[in-house]
Amino acid sequence: MMKPRKVAERTMRGYFASKRQRWPADEAREILQQVRLGPDHRWMDRTLAAQAAETLARAAFPVDDLAESYLKIAINYESLRHLDNSEGCQVLGCAYPSSREIVVSDRTLKYHPLFRTTVLHETGHVLMHRRTAKRCLLYKPERLASTPEEREANAFMQAAILPESVLDLAICHICNIYGIDLRLAYSAANGARGRWVWRHRLFVHLINALCVSREMMGIKLKQLWRFSDETVEYHKTYALRTWWHTPETLEVLPRPLRKVMRSVYERLVAAELSTDVAPSATEEEEPMMRSHVVTRLPQLRHHR
Numbered sequence: 469m470m471k472p473r474k475v476a477e478r479t480m481r482g483y484f485a486s487k488r489q490r491w492p493a494d495e496a497r498e499i500l501q502q503v504r505l506g507p508d509h510r511w512m513d514r515t516l517a518a519q520a521a522e523t524l525a526r527a528a529f530p531v532d533d534l535a536e537s538y539l540k541i542a543i544n545y546e547s548l549r550h551l552d553n554s555e556g557c558q559v560l561g562c563a564y565p566s567s568r569e570i571v572v573s574d575r576t577l578k579y580h581p582l583f584r585t586t587v588l589h590e591t592g593h594v595l596m597h598r599r600t601a602k603r604c605l606l607y608k609p610e611r612l613a614s615t616p617e618e619r620e621a622n623a624f625m626q627a628a629i630l631p632e633s634v635l636d637l638a639i640c641h642i643c644n645i646y647g648i649d650l651r652l653a654y655s656a657a658n659g660a661r662g663r664w665v666w667r668h669r670l671f672v673h674l675i676n677a678l679c680v681s682r683e684m685m686g687i688k689l690k691q692l693w694r695f696s697d698e699t700v701e702y703h704k705t706y707a708l709r710t711w712w713h714t715p716e717t718l719e720v721l722p723r724p725l726r727k728v729m730r731s732v733y734e735r736l737v738a739a740e741l742s743t744d745v746a747p748s749a750t751e752e753e754e755p756m757m758r759s760h761v762v763t764r765l766p767q768l769r770h771h772r
């Protein structure tokens with residue numbers, strides 16, 4: 469059988485080609501090769517930044533469109549709470565590969581990045597596990613994937629939702645906008661200052677831009693050896709408010725009121741993000757390095 473990563477790449481390229489577009493992961497790789505950094509940590513070429521913004525906007529593609537319109541997989545919405553007891557944890561999704569159907573728990577609708585991972589995980593089952601005809605494959609994100617099928621579905625989902633080149637481009641793009649030293653995002657990510665930057669700048673903007681959860685990014689950054697185990701654990705200890713959280717009270721309002729309240733809520737979140745304060749000197753663990761050579765970032769060439 470084809471590897472999950474390959475299945476994801478082929479599926480994503482096909483999906484974007486059906487819209488006469490290129491897969492953002494391929495574009496991101498090319499843009500990264502052209503980036504040159506100035507001494508102020510900003511990109512030398514501004515038109516490239518505009519191109520990056522456009523590519524990133526398409527990276528947060530609608531997963532239900534991928535499943536329903538392109539792959540002809542039916543998505544059903546149910547509670548799935550009745551399965552929690554027998555499984556001993558929250559069950560968020562379920563796949564029926566033989567009939568090309570998936571079921572997604574309505575609980576995922578409260579946080580859109582969770583909805584996206586759930587749909588893509590179940591889509592992975594439908595594409596790769598057709599022989600497991602009648603069995604229902606459950607998605608239980610709290611549990612470590614125990615069977616090869618679950619690991620394959622997770623690998624498919626990770627490759628489709630957050631390709632490394634897209635994550636790298638998004639990090640570079642945000643550093644460009646805010647004039648952040650890229651080393652704080654990469655080689656110094658495990659120090660106090662790097663953690664501050666991830667907590668107060670990068671995560672919020674990355675989640676807002678890419679619609680991918682902090683947990684998923686932590687998994688990727690650990691795989692890429694940029695986050696240590698301790699750093700991953702640290703970033704699980706605090707709350708973050710992003711555009712994708714829906715307050716539970718919103719769900720019970722009638723639709724027209726929900727729309728108004730949601731726009732008010734989004735404005736409040738945006739206002740809160742913009743009033744964020746800068747780190748105090750006492751939080752600095754290591755002094756800011758004077759030279760601006762980017763290490764451990766092979767794709768970027770640095771301008772001196």
Ligand SMILES: [Zn+2]
Nearest residue numbers: 605606607621
């Ligand atoms: Zn599964």
